[in-house]
Amino acid sequence: MSVSESATLSRSRTRSLLARLEGPQTMGRGPGFWGGAALAVAAAAAYPLMADAWTVGNAAYFLIWTFMAMGLGVVWGYAGALSFGQTAFFGLAGYAYGVITLNLGAAYGLTLLALVLAVAIGGLFALVIGYFMFYGRIQGVFIGIVTLSVTLVLETFMAQTAGPQWRIGEARLNGFNGMSGMPPLTLPWIGGDIVLYPGPSLYYLLLGLVVVCYLGLRIMLNSPFGNVLVAIRENPHRVGMLGYDVRLYQTLAFAIGGAFAALSGALYTAWGQYITPSSMGLTSAALPIVWVAVGGRRDITATLIGTIVVLAGFQSLTIYGSQYALVVMGALLLLTVLVAPQGLIIGAMTLLGRIFKSRKS
């Protein structure tokens, strides 16, 4: 093969990948949608110029959670397996990041290595759990029960690791109080490392990651892999009859969702420099379900927007009284299920689409 031939081949491959940014599995297409998306990213990029560092660090906190939500969107909304235990991978990766950075230190960009390792550990754990579940032919509601027990057991295990005998190298697990004092993410740079404390620098890194992950997921969901996932959600038996290994696809989707939750967990630890067992508890496990269910689980865009909207909504709510936040959250879940089972954002998006279409015709 000549050089120019391989260049055109790779170019056409890139083009076919980019073409998958739009497709049947994701809402939004055409210049209008992408213009809006670009505008939203530009607004998000301009945000730190107008706000003080604390607010920006707070906005970075919202962005951290979107990865876990998008992962759950893939597992639940697209592959149809409701996982209650995404926090297990979140917490595991959070602890892994802490243990690795406390042992290796933060020099030479080792925190980035720790981030990658933590995500890999979380993803592998999800792969193992997914293997047990899907190859054991666990279906429907049982998946929720198994994943919930996994995260609760991890919580009980971590909560009793108080005392000096529970240590991994330099890192003490500290039981119920959790670990603290991990270094934040650092970028190796000429003339000294850049330390990403919660603030504009971390915000920009997270914003970039969100955009990359979102676009990557769009490509994945519109690829043959994503189509098979949706087909499994709609009718697993038929997909099996057509010759696909349903279990393999479900396990892979679950591992991807787990890796995204792990990414959130490691970033969360790096952001706040602490992690506690309660991040794997019942209440924490409920949160991603709320974001994804309320926003809309069957579309990655709706999941992303819904998560940010719900998070921002709750934060403004807790200013008035944190004790009512959980009640409102429960009521919101109940309302969504009874009134708009598709999710509020998806409902709004279909409504918008219909309005635009009727205006055109």
Added chain:
Amino acid sequence: MALFQSVFAMLYQFGDTFAFLVISCAGLAVIFGMMGVINLAHGEFIMCGAYVTASTARVGVPLPLAILIGALVAGAVGMIVERLVIRHLYHRPLDSIIATWGISLIATQGVLIVLGSTMQGVGTPLGSIDVGGRSYSLYRIVLMACALGLLGGLYLLFYHSRFGVIARATIQKPQMAHALGVNTGRMYGLTFGLGAALAGLAGGLYAPTMTMVPTMGATFIVESFVTVVVGGADIFVGAAPAAAILALIKAGLTAWYGQLFGQIGLLVTVILVIRILPGGLSGWLKGTSR
């Protein structure tokens, strides 16, 4: 004598765990096994029963009556919840999980706001007995008897009463039962109410042994789900042996390695059972008997 002592200690530990598993999973097993609804608010029905029992007992109502009142109140709440929420979700099992979780959040936090972070409980009645120098709570032995009575009572109710026949018919073939003149909607409501009442009963029975906090339901929910999952879809064939096996595992591990490993042993058992016997114990037992 030393042998008798340790055997008795093991038996007591086993019976205690067995009773806890049976009593706490009964309500869940009825609602899930019969109706296919995963009720994540199960723990909150238990909490409701416990709170009602404790508050009526402190007013001066005798404890058995207070427990009964607790169960009835939980059952009534369950029927209201079924009418308002669950009824719309019978064909959407995943959504019913979400909805019951929403109810659970509202209930836990609502109780925390209204009644505060803890409530005064009732003391454990009946005192204790001495066997070979160690003392054992008599009330826990009563609870073991209650667990056996509960299993027997449920069996009689579902297999030897008119309500049981109609309920099972409704669950198995709703259209057929409807065509034969059964008010299936009411049967679903009653069955859900029965499950909630059983949960309330569990709360009432364990109220004297626990601290009254709004999150107390969470201590029950993992164990009861584990039992139901290991037992499989048919509650009568599956739940009792599942509780026995799990109690054996948990009591053994707790005795040798401590509480935590008992808990983790339960989880590992669930994953293994699901991997080896996807239909749970009842699916396996039925498969071999056919």
